[in-house]
Amino acid sequence: MKKYILPALLLGLTFCQEKGEPVVPVEPTPAPRQIAWQELEYYGFLHFNMNTFSDREWGFGDEKPEQFNPTALDARQWARVASEAGMKGLIITAKHHDGFVLWPSAYTEHSVKNSPWKDGKGDLIKDLSEACKEYGLKFGIYYSPWDRNHPDYGKPEYITYMRNQLTELLTNYGEIFEVWFDGANGGDGYYGGANESRKVDKLTYYNWPEVYELVRELQPNAVMFSDGGPDVRWVGNEHGEAFETNWANLMRDSVYAGMPDYPQKYAPGQEDGTHWVPAETNVSIRPGWYYHTYEDHKVRSLANLVDIYYNSIGRNTSLLINFPVDTRGLIHENDEEAILKLGEKVKEDFAVNLVSQSVVSASSERGSDFSVENVQDENYETYWSVPDGQKSGSIEIDFGKPTVFNRLVIQEYVVLGQRIKAFSLEKEVNGTWEKITEATTIGHKRILRFPDTEAQKIRVNFLDAKDVPVIAEVGVYHAPKLLLPPTVKRSTNGEVTLAAPDTNLELYYTLDGSNPTKESLAYTAPIAVKEATTLIVSSYDPSSDKMSDPLRLDLDLPKAGWQNVEEDDFKAFDENRNTYFTSKNGMLTIDLGESIQIQGFSYMPMQARYPSGIITNFEFQVSEDGRSWKTTASGEFSNIVNSPIEQLVRFDPVQAKYIRLKASKTADGNGATFGEVGVLTK
Ligand code: FUL
Ligand code: CA
Numbered sequence: 001m002k003k004y005i006l007p008a009l010l011l012g013l014t015f016c017q018e019k020g021e022p023v024v025p026v027e028p029t030p031a032p033r034q035i036a037w038q039e040l041e042y043y044g045f046l047h048f049n050m051n052t053f054s055d056r057e058w059g060f061g062d063e064k065p066e067q068f069n070p071t072a073l074d075a076r077q078w079a080r081v082a083s084e085a086g087m088k089g090l091i092i093t094a095k096h097h098d099g100f101v102l103w104p105s106a107y108t109e110h111s112v113k114n115s116p117w118k119d120g121k122g123d124l125i126k127d128l129s130e131a132c133k134e135y136g137l138k139f140g141i142y143y144s145p146w147d148r149n150h151p152d153y154g155k156p157e158y159i160t161y162m163r164n165q166l167t168e169l170l171t172n173y174g175e176i177f178e179v180w181f182d183g184a185n186g187g188d189g190y191y192g193g194a195n196e197s198r199k200v201d202k203l204t205y206y207n208w209p210e211v212y213e214l215v216r217e218l219q220p221n222a223v224m225f226s227d228g229g230p231d232v233r234w235v236g237n238e239h240g241e242a243f244e245t246n247w248a249n250l251m252r253d254s255v256y257a258g259m260p261d262y263p264q265k266y267a268p269g270q271e272d273g274t275h276w277v278p279a280e281t282n283v284s285i286r287p288g289w290y291y292h293t294y295e296d297h298k299v300r301s302l303a304n305l306v307d308i309y310y311n312s313i314g315r316n317t318s319l320l321i322n323f324p325v326d327t328r329g330l331i332h333e334n335d336e337e338a339i340l341k342l343g344e345k346v347k348e349d350f351a352v353n354l355v356s357q358s359v360v361s362a363s364s365e366r367g368s369d370f371s372v373e374n375v376q377d378e379n380y381e382t383y384w385s386v387p388d389g390q391k392s393g394s395i396e397i398d399f400g401k402p403t404v405f406n407r408l409v410i411q412e413y414v415v416l417g418q419r420i421k422a423f424s425l426e427k428e429v430n431g432t433w434e435k436i437t438e439a440t441t442i443g444h445k446r447i448l449r450f451p452d453t454e455a456q457k458i459r460v461n462f463l464d465a466k467d468v469p470v471i472a473e474v475g476v477y478h479a480p481k482l483l484l485p486p487t488v489k490r491s492t493n494g495e496v497t498l499a500a501p502d503t504n505l506e507l508y509y510t511l512d513g514s515n516p517t518k519e520s521l522a523y524t525a526p527i528a529v530k531e532a533t534t535l536i537v538s539s540y541d542p543s544s545d546k547m548s549d550p551l552r553l554d555l556d557l558p559k560a561g562w563q564n565v566e567e568d569d570f571k572a573f574d575e576n577r578n579t580y581f582t583s584k585n586g587m588l589t590i591d592l593g594e595s596i597q598i599q600g601f602s603y604m605p606m607q608a609r610y611p612s613g614i615i616t617n618f619e620f621q622v623s624e625d626g627r628s629w630k631t632t633a634s635g636e637f638s639n640i641v642n643s644p645i646e647q648l649v650r651f652d653p654v655q656a657k658y659i660r661l662k663a664s665k666t667a668d669g670n671g672a673t674f675g676e677v678g679v680l681t682k
Contacts, residue, residue, distance in 0.1 A: 020385070021366070026417030026418070026419055034276060042318065044091070045090075045092075046078060059148065060189060060190050061098050070329030073330075079137055085342065089138030098149060101165070112124060141178075141180065143162075148190055159207055180226075182226070241308070248273075249273025250270060251266070281319050289322055296332065296334055302482070305339075316443030355476050360396065362395050366468070374472070376473075392462050394460060397474070409473070409476075409477070419466045423442065425458060426458065436450055436458070484539065485537055498537055506523075506540045507538070508522055508538050516536055557681055573677055580607075582673050590660070592656065592658065596655070600649055602678040604675040605644040607644065612670040619664055
């Protein structure tokens, strides 16, 4: 028998070599719960509880349960919107900093059980967990460690309270996919009537190791989020943008929730990080996390949401977009419209993967189990890799014919650790390779956007890696244009500059009130607008022969020669609505430079997140000499606080060299502010 052993061994060896040896993991690597979580990529946040009704972002803790009184609460509407938008889960603020809880907890009276909602018999955590099940969504819990209501906050007793509540939440509502611990904590509060400031040691007070153990015991598959993990970390900002270089690896033991230098130092992760703690991008669809009527017109634009998508999911993080549920208990119509548009756009951008029908080849292959075809099978579990010792390599893609594209998607098989440090994309032009774009890390998913490019053959070069590249998927797409109207800027001398919202678009405009077509005036250089003019602009995509919606602008006299009579400050007429003038005497007086006939004025209130001095009641005056004044209009800017948009007031034509807008009242009693003021001459 002996003589057969050697050939059998040899055969086995060659066979193994042909298939390729398994790739040795590069530590750290993700736990199974983190692998399941990273596949979700996109899920929603719901900020809804006491703050919704007190119209605040952070409640003090002295609110009364009676204030919680939604009129049309429908958790199924939330789940429907999320699922139609393409989200895979929902996380709700079960308890925010003000301490009010959305379930009938046995450990506090500060809860829905003492509210008018469902006569105190409601349990919103239950309602939402059931709605999520119905819509096939995962369900997650936000729980604020900081509690400005609880009398024991700051003492050891409160930690028991927190653990008791977590036990309720993690036992009674089925499977939880994520537990979200907020990093903001400690400060002044109601604290059961003490009304004082309480500081805690963020590192030690909550006894995190034991809290983690409890969560693991009750929900072994849930990931835990906080600034630095343990499972998922914060992206470091709240505007929806991850660092371009982004490692899932983190020096986790050096991080604690709420640490001051976290956003710069730890948010991008670290190449040599000791633990697997990938980032999650959390961002609200409005300026606030909670609902405020005055932000109804400030829902993020599609262009902004698309950027957020690419700058989060496209940069190796998951994306958690927040809905500030309104006082009815519904996701507001404006928010729903915005999120559904994003969902459609994402579907459209990634509709056809040009790689799946292409011929792919690689610089080298580890073996047949690691063939390059694994990157085009749309299966994350199969991957391409190269022989040990190689820390670079490339994949060539032949589309078979000249093809236009503008997106590259790459996924590393991070179950074996994150590896790639640098990569580039090239196209073949007459036998030589030309660079299209380049980037650093990949991780679970990296998406690059670049202008429309045409080529038959392209090449992805993995230039540097911690060990052999392990690539699960490569996708190339031709995303249709984001066909929005151009953005518009006007200078004080009247010139209007248009900017295209995407590459390879043409811009058209009209001055006669009609909607632009491709036969209209083509925009090539700034347009001089010296008098009252209706300018309508559109973007045109030649590749799809489609025109964007028209954007109408009613422009009036340029403001270049204007002077602020009282103070040397031009911010009320600098054609920038984001700057503002604060008046010391409640009025703004403008010298128009020459006498002109006017028949109205415009007032844009201050646009900051927390504006002050918004004029609610006004008087408007004109003068020829700057001494004798005539009032041409007075009244109120109705609903301007809730909806701080531009106000137009018209009156009978009158000659004026000077105009004056006086605040007879401001919303908060503070000195009047002026975002932008203009005259109407038509
Ligand atoms: C922050 C909180 O302070 C905000 O109110 C909000 O909940 C946000 C998601 O996290 O730290
Ligand atoms: Ca694959």
